Amino acid sequence: MDDEKQFTDSTEKATGITSEPEMADPAGRRKSVALNIVENPLKRSTPQQTVVDAQAYAESHGMAEHAALFGRGALVARDPDKIETIAELDEEERAALVYEREHKWHGPVMLWYSISLCAIGAATQGWDQTGSNGANLSFPEAFGITGSGRNEWVVGSINAVIFLTAGLIGAFIVDPLNHYFGRRGEIFITAVILTVTPIGSGLAQSWEGLFAARFVMGIGIGAKNATVPIYSAEMAPARIRGALVMFWQLWVVAGIFLGFCANVIVKGTGDISWRLQLGSAFIPSFILGCGIFFCPESPRWLMKHGKHDKGFKSMVRLRAHPIIAARDFYYSNVIYVEELKLARGAGYFARMWDCFAVPRIRRANYGASTVMIGQQMCGINIISFYSSSIFERAGYSGDQALYASLGYGAIQVVFTIPTLFLIDTKGRRTLTLITFPLMCIFLLAAGLSLLKNTGSPGAQIGPVILFVYLFTIAYSLGEGPVAFQYSAEVFPTIQREQGMAWAVCINNTFAGVLSLTFPRMQTVMTPTGAFGFYAGLNLIAWFMVFAFVRETKQLTLEELDQVFSVPTSKFISHELTVWLPYFLKRHVLRQNIPKPPQIIEKEEKVAKVIEE
Secondary structure, X not given: XXXXXXXXXXXXXXXXXXXXXXXXXXXXXXXXXXXEEEOOHHHHOOXXXXXXXXXXXXXXXXXXXXXXXXXXXXXXXXXXXXXXXXXXXXHHHHHHHHHHHHOOOOOOHHHHHHHHHHHHHHHHHHHHHHXXXXXXXXXXXXXXXXXXXXXXXXXXXHHHHHHHHHHHOHHXXXXXXXXXXXXXXXHHHHHHHHHHHHHHHHOOOOHHHXXXXXXXXXXXXXXXXXXXXXXXXXXXXXHHHHHHHOHHHHHHHHHHHHHHHHHHHOOOOHHHHHHHHHHOXXXXXXXXXXXXXXXXXXXXXXXXXXXXXXXXXXXXXXXXXXXXXXXXXXXXXXXXXXXXHHOOOOOHHHHHHHHHHOHHHHHHHHHHHHHHHHHHHOOHHHHHHHHHHXXXXXXXXXXXXXXXXXXXXXXXXXXHOOHHHHOOOOOHHHHHHHHHHHHHHHHHHHHHHOOOOOOOHHHHHHHHHHHHHHHHHHHHOOHHXXXXXXXXXXXXXXXXXXXXXXXXXXXXXXXXXXXHHHHHHHHHHHHHHHHHHHHHHHHHHHHHHHXXXXXXXXXXXXXXHHHOOOOHHHHHHHHHHHHHHHHHHHXXXXXXXXXXXXXXXXXXXXXXXXXX
């Protein structure tokens, strides 16, 4: 028992997670608080020492003129919920902090500009998906690759190659590109690639040339997909990070919708329609490449590379007041220093291996990999890639199929917007656990509806469209927005590029496998069988989310280090033995029972329970 206590004590000291305090109310009943408390590391020192440390940090990193500001910012970071009691703050600083607390969407223009610009970059992937979706109706005929058998694999490979190269090549050049060029430079390089390659796709004279252009495009997509969400997450305040970074998914689906719009607009241009559908995807990347130069570099990237003074200047541009910038920047540095102590290696492959070897990072990897592969397992991309072909096969004409696909894109945009407000209140884990079973039901129903081959065309195709749209709504409220948001935030600063690279590799590689196999799968299994297959994968994905995805809402990127310090076996045991029984009794059997304790909670919230 002494050895076990010694291990527990050392673990708590290293991770900042402490076990639950014993509390009882006057009636002798134990209050419901967290089983593991996320501790603020600044509270390990006295307020006086915290000020001294913060001022010393500023003076030793070329920011002596801001030493007093950093001292006050450190006090705020130490007690963020007690702004009114910090005597060192002046009235202007106190007012700025109170206003921020009461107006969570408040932020400077540069913050919103930078987040919005990065979100526009996400539209490239969505636009290209739908460009090829519409082009699938005509480019196989233009290149003489129609029919079944080998030609199905050729068409599948042309659609799949951008995702395979994105996952297997693009995602893994992120680290060197970020290291030498920074977040902004890497985004500019990929924007150039993604401006040139869609135009090259539209000018291709053979299917081999189209394949080659999309091969290079995939490398740019993979590198961009791994960096832009990180850049957004590193700029966004913790209180609304989920919503701001979720602009990524909003603009992916906006790109899907705009791509379908382009498909409809150019459908009457004859033999060149597919060329225009593929080539139009350069538009958002061109905007991204031109606009990125006006954005500040990521403060955390600058800090990681020893440019603390420049990092703080960047943070000031992204926060509404210098005291807020000092608080966020200093707290980030405190946690980063702790991460460096635990880092096993500084080289690329050593840091990549840490994603699987270091327990805290491995648990984050479990969660990120789960939501990324879940995005492919749910089957949404069989609609994104092949909806026009599916609808045409179900009985619609080519033009009608394009309009039905346009409705699919519009549904995604409209129902992704509510998630901007839900993701930081209901949480990432909750949204995915609710929507995966719904996606299973609706996708299975859509597949079974394809069996109807009697009655009017409307009676045959109507149920298919209905259930595909309902499936899309469920996806847009859960797994769709969560995947890239969650993966961008769960890895520690020192492993963020490697962790996100692996997550993007998982996502895009399986998207490539899906895109490659679905044309042939429809022939071998029938469309109904293919839909049923992916409906079953939704249930498997639900169990994976239940076991490996931990809640991250409203925690700073640094506090997430402590969330993933809870062992996986302990987390799963708590969910199975505490939260699942509570959910069934409370929400299924409708029993009025008290809510059990969270497995993880912020120290400030526990303090409030104690005070009560």
